[in-house]
Amino acid sequence: MDPIDEAIIRCVQRNARSTYAEIGRAANLSAPAAKRRLDRLVATGAIRGFTAVLDPQVLAWRTEAFIEVFCRGKPTPAELRRALEDVPEVVEACTVSGAADAVLHVLADSSTHLEQAIQRVRATEPVERTESVIVLSRLIKRPHP
Known part of the structure; x- marks a missing residue:
């Protein structure tokens, strides 16, 4: 480089x-x-791809949820990222310690839209099951440096 x-x-x-x-x-x-x-x-893989960055506020995606993802087998983080990157409602995905393999931050425009997004996540290999919590109010949100 x-x-x-x-x-x-x-x-x-x-x-x-x-x-x-x-x-x-x-x-x-x-x-x-x-x-x-x-x-x-x-x-060489230095650039993995090109993407559109969505603005959830402009799209009126104000329904938020955090989804714990539990996988079959032991997918690598790269495999899990590839599996989830086609779900545009997933605005952030992190591998985590603990029982879940990953946690997703998801935005949608309604509970129906959120349910559809969760169903797409569940239908993705290697996802076995999910557990979701819907955000009711945001108490603290600090800007990232």
């Missing part, structure tokens, strides 16, 4: 839809050179 790679990564983190010309300008490269470097970062 050199300063050029770092500039490319910063650029696509700010906007995953950046053109090769924009990435090149950010890294002082031509568009074709930026494409080659970006392709290499993807091929």
Whole structure:
């Protein structure tokens, strides 16, 4: 990883839809050179993918829940992440100590939408079962540094 790679990564983190010309300008490269470097970062796994970042408030997703996930077998964190990343209502997922394999923070626009999201999580391999708690009120929320 050199300063050029770092500039490319910063650029696509700010906007995953950046053109090769924009990435090149950010890294002082031509568009074709930026494409080659970006392709290499993807091929080596330094960049695992590109995504849209949803704003739950704009989508009016104000129904919150925390879901404990219990798995069959012993999936790796990477396997579990891949299994859950297609559920857009999952805004955060963490592996945890204790009985559960992971805890998910889920946002939805209604209890019906939340139930559908939970059903999609439950239908995902290697999920065996879930236990959910719905957030009634947020007492403390501090910004992350």
